């Protein structure tokens with residue numbers, strides 16, 4: 001482990017600035033295994049970014065970093081290979097026809113999971129949904145557009161204070177984005193909530209992230225995932241004062257369908 005770390009650390013130094021502070025060393029030791037470092041190194045060689053600047057969010061299944069090149073910023077999501085919720089991931093993929101042939105090996109499943117998020121993002125991005133533009137991936141590392149300003153990521157919708165007027169607007173924006181994914185890209189997000197929506201208050205824009213769970217409409221149980229997403233929307237906006245039943249959300253979404261399919 002120590003050896004792996006030291007080797008990894010050497011590589012990290014080549015990827016970015018020489019980090020010397022003890023604390024930073026600890027972060028790298030905690031979050032990068034050798035496989036992730038190799039993938040990071042290869043992605044940086046491909047020219048996406050040349051420096052990892054800061055950690056945006058440390059999570060149970062992934063860590064997200066701010067990375068940069070001379071020209072621009074990126075968000076780099078690194079899926080943890082040793083993840084405790086591995087079983088639930090495997091459950092999602094094994095029922096998805098697009099991923100039926102993969103070997104049920106932990107590392108490979110995480111790699112498939114990364115590829116899946118990349119593809120889902122691409123599908124949605126190409127159809128005009130407000131998701132981060134995906135740039136590339138390798139193994140368990142995904143490189144995408146950084147959503148934020150001045151090196152600070154936009155906050156999750158759950159952490160934003162909204163005025164009454166804003167709530168109504170944001171609800172409409174959220175449904176439009178959900179509708180774009182559904183009607184244009186043929187995907188159900190399947191983990192849709194105020195945690196996976198980022199809000200740019202100044203620009204008045206809603207962004208959808210975390211598409212790793214998203215499923216195609218032919219998935220056998222798709223309706224229950226769809227219902228759960230809409231339920232989350234209605235509960236969140238009801239808490240914010242909009243008094244919505246799931247049926248209200250459904251009918252609003254149906255009304256948007258023709259408009260969004262154009």
Ligand SMILES: Nc1ncnc2c1ncn2[C@@H]1O[C@H](COP(=O)(O)OP(=O)(O)O)[C@@H](O)[C@H]1O
Pocket residue numbers: 056057059060061062063064075077132144145146147148153154156195196209210211
């Ligand atoms: N493209 C991005 N730009 C800026 N911040 C991001 C981006 N993607 C993710 N994040 C940040 O990282 C957090 C975790 O990302 P997410 O994709 O939701 O992963 P997880 O599976 O860990 O929930 C988000 O809540 C957000 O704060």
Ligand SMILES: [Mg+2]
Pocket residue numbers: 195196210
């Ligand atoms: Mg998330």
